[in-house]
Amino acid sequence: MKKVAVIGKPANGKSTLSRKLASATGIKLYALDSILYKQNGQEVDRRSYEDAHEKLISLDEWIIEGFGPLSSMNSFNRRLEAADTIIYIELPYFITYCLVTKRLIKGLFKKPEGWPDGSSVLKGTLESYKVLKLCPRFWNDGFLKRLEELSKNKTLHVIRSTSELNSFVDKNVQ
Template sequence: MKKVAIFGKPGNGKSTLSKKLASATGIQLYPLDSILYKANGEEVDRKSYEDTHENILSLDKWIIEGFSPINSLDTFNRRLEEADTLIYIDLPYFVTYWLVTKRLIKSVFQKPEGWPEGSSVLNGTLKSYKVLKLCPKFWNDSFLQRVEKLSINKSLHVIRSISELNTFVEKNVQ
């Protein structure tokens, strides 16, 4: 486990899992939100994002988590190709909607883990709901089949429950 791509629907625990994994392995974490957004919450231009993404992929070790609108399928596919470990978090939709809502409620008291500085949690939550409505068109069985084909000579983990999510690091990192 040297180059790890963590991906899935909004609010599925990618940030939390990736931080735990980075801490347990000592591998540098690159959350896509920190690459996609400036400190004031504004999106970076596509060329800057792509250059930064390519620079990270050229490193010996990395953990990259996320998938965002500016994050084109080209860079997503490049990340999947370069990774030696793919972690697909595929929680049921009712769980995902609850986690997005829970993140919004908790944000009244503390900033959500992995949330970009200067970004509105309310606006991000509304975007997450919009994206979740579209997710079945992308995050579906044919996507999983494509990932399975890509995972030859890679380690593929598909996480389908909160329990699997919570125990992933202890079960997979020595």
């Protein structure tokens, strides 16, 4: 486990799991939101994002969490190809909607960890709901089959419950 891609729907615990994994392994964590957004919460231009992403995946070790911009499937696919370990968090939609709402409520009092300074929690939550509505077009059985095919020479972990999510690092990192 040297190049780890952590992917999944919004608010499914990618950031929390990735921080725990980075702490347990000593591998540096890179949150895609930190290269996708400026300090004021505005998206960077696509070329800047792609360049920063290419630099990340060329490193010897990394944990990269997040999806990236919806318009940039090329970088997403390149990250999955470069990874030796893929962690796909696929919590049920009902739980995901609850987690997005929970993040909004908590975010009214404290900025969610990993969010760029100046980012609006309300705007981010509305974007998460919008993305969730589109998710079945992407995060579906067909995607899982493609992911399994891509992962023939990699380690693939599919996490489908909060209990699996909460115990993942303890069970998978020696």
